[in-house]
Amino acid sequence: MRVIVGYGNSLRGEDAFGVDVVLALQKYPLVNTRIIEAFQLTPELCLELLDADEVVFVDASYSKTNQYALACAVRHESSSNLSHQISVAMIQELLQSVYHHFADICVYSLLTHQFDTIDNVVMYQKGVQDVVTHLLQNP
Numbered sequence: 210m211r212v213i214v215g216y217g218n219s220l221r222g223e224d225a226f227g228v229d230v231v232l233a234l235q236k237y238p239l240v241n242t243r244i245i246e247a248f249q250l251t252p253e254l255c256l257e258l259l260d261a262d263e264v265v266f267v268d269a270s271y272s273k274t275n276q277y278a279l280a281c282a283v284r285h286e287s288s289s290n291l292s293h294q295i296s297v298a299m300i301q302e303l304l305q306s307v308y309h310h311f312a313d314i315c316v317y318s319l320l321t322h323q324f325d326t327i328d329n330v331v332m333y334q335k336g337v338q339d340v341v342t343h344l345l346q347n348p
Contacts, residue, residue, distance in 0.1 A: 212261040212312075213344065214254070216247040216268050223333060224324040226269040230317070233341045240348070250295050255303050255310075263313045266297045267340060272320035277332040279339060280318045317343075 215231030218224045231246050245257060250266075258264050270280060297316055304310045319336045327333045 210260050211242045211263045211265065211348065212245060212258055213242060213265045213267065214245045214247060214250075214258075216249055216266070218248060218324075221324050222326040223269050223319065223321040223328075226319040226321075226333075226337065227267040229337050230267045230340050230344075233337055234344060237345060239345075242348070250297065250300055252295060252300075252303060254300060255308060258300070258304060258312060259308060259310055261312045263315065264300075265315045265317065265344065266300075267317045268319075269321050269324060270318035271322060271324075273322050275320045276322055277329065277336055278320045279336060280320055281316055 213231060213234060215227035215229070215234075217227040219228045228246055231244050234244055243257075243261075245254075247254065272278070272280075297314065301314050304312060317340045319333070319340075
């Protein structure tokens with residue numbers, strides 16, 4: 210099964226990218242796919258991913274120079290501080306080390322330097338649609 214996790218703050222402009230993508234995906238009949246909307250990633254999310262063969266994370270990511278570009282990368286952050294907000298790499302590590310679950314992990318991010326507003330609505334909506342289209346065409 211494929212699980213798509215869109216996360217971000219829908220009250221903060223471009224930070225809502227992941228949420229906007231999963232809301233758009235919910236309009237389509239998706240086979241063998243579960244969609245999860247989250248405010249942020251938390252360790253408890255791992256329990257929702259144990260049946261997944263593939264996990265796709267969708268969010269906004271900071272970039273000073275490439276606003277509205279799309280990127281795919283799992284960032285490895287070097288922090289042993291396990292707070293209630295964690296990274297995709299930490300989710301992957303928890304799945305593997307605690308639950309012995311080795312799902313394929315993919316990340317789709319809209320690069321932005323402005324999380325509080327949407328500077329360019331047309332480019333933002335194009336990013337949402339591009340990710341939705343790609344996820345629909347590559348089940």
